[in-house]
């Protein structure tokens with residue numbers, strides 16, 4: 528493996544070199560921007576892995592949502 532640990536990290540927001548205090552960003556501003564993206568859901572990935580337990584049965588069993596209690 529090549530040694531990439533020592534390379535200069537770049538701010539994912541503006542691509543400037545990161546600043547130690549704000550890693551992985553270059554400034555608090557960029558950190559806040561990134562946080563804003565998260566809050567807005569911009570980072571939601573289509574096809575996000577779904578917990579199989581959340582999926583309805585795929586074997587044709589109807590689940591009418593009946594509270595069968």
Ligand SMILES: [Zn+2]
Pocket residue numbers: 538539540541542543552553554557
């Ligand atoms: Zn930045």
